[in-house]
Amino acid sequence: MIPFKILKALAAPINQDNIDTDQILPARFLMMPRDQRYGTYLFRDLRQDNNGLKIPDFFLNQKKFAEAQIIVAGRNFGCGSSREGAVFTLVDSGFRSVIAPSFGDIFYNNSFNNGLLPVVLPETLVKKLQQFLINEATPEITIDLETQQVFCEATSLAKFDIDPHRRERLLKGLDMIDYTQQFREAINRYENDYLADKKWL
Amino acid sequence: MTKPKTLLDKIWERHEITINPAGQSLLFIDRHFCHELSFHAFNMLEKRKIRVRHPSRTIAVADHYTPTTGEKASDFKSSDRFELYNTLKKNALNHDLDFLGLGDQRRGIIHVIGPEQGFSLPGTIIVCGDSHTATHGALGALAFGIGASDVSHVLATQTLWQPKPKKMRVILKGSRPPYVSAKDIILSIICHIGAAGGTGHVIEYAGPIISSLSIEERLTVCNMSIEAGARAGMIAPDETTYNWIQGRPHAPKNDTWREALIAWTQLGTDEGAVFDKEHEIDGQLITPMVTWGTSPEDALPITGHVPDPLKETNIDKRANLERKLDYMGLKPGTSLEDITVDNVFIGSCTNSRIEDLREAAAVAKGRAACVRAIVVPGSGLIKKQAENEGLDRIFIEAGFDWRPAAGCSMCVGVNGDLVSPRQRCVSTSNRNFRGRQGPDARTHLTGPAMAAAAAVTGKLTDVRSLRRN
Numbered sequence: 001m002i003p004f005k006i007l008k009a010l011a012a013p014i015n016q017d018n019i020d021t022d023q024i025l026p027a028r029f030l031m032m033p034r035d036q037r038y039g040t041y042l043f044r045d046l047r048q049d050n051n052g053l054k055i056p057d058f059f060l061n062q063k064k065f066a067e068a069q070i071i072v073a074g075r076n077f078g079c080g081s082s083r084e085g086a087v088f089t090l091v092d093s094g095f096r097s098v099i100a101p102s103f104g105d106i107f108y109n110n111s112f113n114n115g116l117l118p119v120v121l122p123e124t125l126v127k128k129l130q131q132f133l134i135n136e137a138t139p140e141i142t143i144d145l146e147t148q149q150v151f152c153e154a155t156s157l158a159k160f161d162i163d164p165h166r167r168e169r170l171l172k173g174l175d176m177i178d179y180t181q182q183f184r185e186a187i188n189r190y191e192n193d194y195l196a197d198k199k200w201l
Numbered sequence: 202m203t204k205p206k207t208l209l210d211k212i213w214e215r216h217e218i219t220i221n222p223a224g225q226s227l228l229f230i231d232r233h234f235c236h237e238l239s240f241h242a243f244n245m246l247e248k249r250k251i252r253v254r255h256p257s258r259t260i261a262v263a264d265h266y267t268p269t270t271g272e273k274a275s276d277f278k279s280s281d282r283f284e285l286y287n288t289l290k291k292n293a294l295n296h297d298l299d300f301l302g303l304g305d306q307r308r309g310i311i312h313v314i315g316p317e318q319g320f321s322l323p324g325t326i327i328v329c330g331d332s333h334t335a336t337h338g339a340l341g342a343l344a345f346g347i348g349a350s351d352v353s354h355v356l357a358t359q360t361l362w363q364p365k366p367k368k369m370r371v372i373l374k375g376s377r378p379p380y381v382s383a384k385d386i387i388l389s390i391i392c393h394i395g396a397a398g399g400t401g402h403v404i405e406y407a408g409p410i411i412s413s414l415s416i417e418e419r420l421t422v423c424n425m426s427i428e429a430g431a432r433a434g435m436i437a438p439d440e441t442t443y444n445w446i447q448g449r450p451h452a453p454k455n456d457t458w459r460e461a462l463i464a465w466t467q468l469g470t471d472e473g474a475v476f477d478k479e480h481e482i483d484g485q486l487i488t489p490m491v492t493w494g495t496s497p498e499d500a501l502p503i504t505g506h507v508p509d510p511l512k513e514t515n516i517d518k519r520a521n522l523e524r525k526l527d528y529m530g531l532k533p534g535t536s537l538e539d540i541t542v543d544n545v546f547i548g549s550c551t552n553s554r555i556e557d558l559r560e561a562a563a564v565a566k567g568r569a570a571c572v573r574a575i576v577v578p579g580s581g582l583i584k585k586q587a588e589n590e591g592l593d594r595i596f597i598e599a600g601f602d603w604r605p606a607a608g609c610s611m612c613v614g615v616n617g618d619l620v621s622p623r624q625r626c627v628s629t630s631n632r633n634f635r636g637r638q639g640p641d642a643r644t645h646l647t648g649p650a651m652a653a654a655a656a657v658t659g660k661l662t663d664v665r666s667l668r669r670n
């Protein structure tokens with residue numbers, strides 16, 4: 001996994017709440033093996049109409065945002081199913097971070113397993129940031145995971161909270177199975193005790 | 202005296218192997234379910250040449266991509282779906298996992314068969330690569346959905362790192378009005394707290410109405426915790442729970458049953474335990490519900506009207522509402538009961554259990570469906586029981602399409618049971634997202650009796666008016 005430290009990149013606003021995982025990656029694409037290009041199907045049904053024609057209003061279809069690596073979205077982004085494909089498709093399309101007032105819990109969790117940083121900011125700041133992105137000709141922002149800050153131009157817009165373990169995982173690009181193997185003895189000890197106590201399990 | 206604890210605290214503490222310096226807990230996972238989309242996780246293991254640590258703690262079940270028209274290979278709607286099925290089978294055999302495949306009566310939707318088989322038990326931690334794993338919390342377990350990377354972690358280590366979630370309690374006071382189903386209860390709760398209301402929390406449902414629910418009904422309530430934004434939902438186990446579990450294939454027996462009972466009776470939330478958030482809802486006010494929009498929080502009593510964007514003063518909200526109505530093809534102010542429908546789907550991990558089928562059959566009996574209506578039992582065993590009770594005859598005589606094989610079906614449509622673009626479907630499932638039942642499909646969520654009522658009238662219908670006749 002590529003470590004995440006500082007990201008200075010173009011950002012795009014999605015001014016909608018409850019963007020669910022069916023919208024990020026419709027269920028009909030879930031059968032694809034991981035090595036296929038998940039990015040092709042990102043926001044498939046928001047991006048194209050039934051005839052495969054681009055919907056011009058959608059942010060990714062606008063030239064200014066075509067190269068964005070950050071999404072600034074509404075409340076409850078990634079709610080819905082547990083499909084990690086929703087994160088695969090964002091990452092494969094070049095996105096490294098999503099900023100929103102809140103996230104679907106499983107999506108939030110899955111992000112860290114793929115080097116995608118979800119940033120929670122208060123709704124008022126998210127709105128402000130979205131307006132900034134719409135107004136700017138080059139809508140660029142910076143996210144610094146080390147100092148936990150989001151910058152607009154050179155000024156710090158906000159500090160964000162993040163669980164220290166998850167932060168470390170991203171900073172180091174840590175593999176979770178390798179990490180857990182270090183606790184093998186504790187797991188063995190626990191299992192012996194637990195299963196002696198709960199024989200029906 | 203020790204500090205009073207919640208049901209969640211007790212399960213959490215008993216499963217905590219260690220806590221790392223950053224404060225995350227390494228939890229032991231008792232039970233795990235795989236389905237066709239678990240292939241990502243198996244591929245991750247394969248790459249690293251890791252074997253499954255505890256094969257007896259995982260069950261593999263084909264449910265999402267399986268056909269509902271029969272149990273044969275030729276029933277699959279496409280060869281790639283059959284291939285996905287075979288991949289699951291191959292991975293299960295390769296790792297010595299119990300596999301519930303075609304032709305096995307125990308096969309069905311994971312969240313239906315886990316409890317049915319007694320594999321999901323009180324006091325356990327249960328995970329699956331599926332968000333509706335929350336369902337199993339109805340038995341007094343901590344059950345939650347995870348993504349593919351975490352599935353591979355569980356297969357490899359039988360553990361997961363988790364930060365402790367916040368605790369929410371939703372208390373339903375009073376008693377349940379007639380014709381109010383478990384689905385109406387959970388839709389009302391979601392309406393009350395919002396689709397993101399439970400974010401970061403595990404919800405414990407409590408109060409007299411919850412205690413009076415059957416296990417089938419509790420499973421329906423916990424199922425949709427995820428639609429309230431919560432990671433999991435749970436209900437403290439009680440006599441109803443123990444009676445329901447006893448004698449099921451994986452349930453403890455004899456001495457271990459007695460030991461298990463002693464442990465389970467201590468799981469309930471202690472008097473005085475503190476929650477991060479509490480909601481109290483007056484059960485008397487709950488009425489039959491239906492969703493009109495594209496989020497489960499867009500629910501209203503069936504007697505209501507489609508909301509009017511012009512009455513919304515916040516411009517973002519107004520635009521949002523307009524988008525929803527445009528997608529759903531609805532006019533502001535329309536009486537919900539005037540909305541005509543094209544399809545009815547009775548099934549899914551929310552409402553495909555025997556009680557749901559009985560409720561729907563009671564409405565269908567002696568009436569005739571005037572739109573396409575399909576009924577898909579949640580498991581092979583439920584199908585068998587329904588047929589023993591003659592429910593299949595009632596449905597068939599009323600012109601419903603009684604499907605001979607269990608599975609997720611039209612809930613998500615990935616097996617090919619789809620709603621056509623711009624068609625309207627009354628569905629007993631849990632999600633009304635855009636495109637959920639197929640591109641441009643319009644979904645209205647209801648309970649099983651209301652779905653059957655819509656099938657026989659061709660429009661959204663207040664089941665109370667039909668049942669009273």
Ligand code: SF4
Binds near residue numbers: 311
């Ligand atoms: S029935 Fe629907 S919600 Fe339930 S597991 Fe299947 S697809 Fe998911």
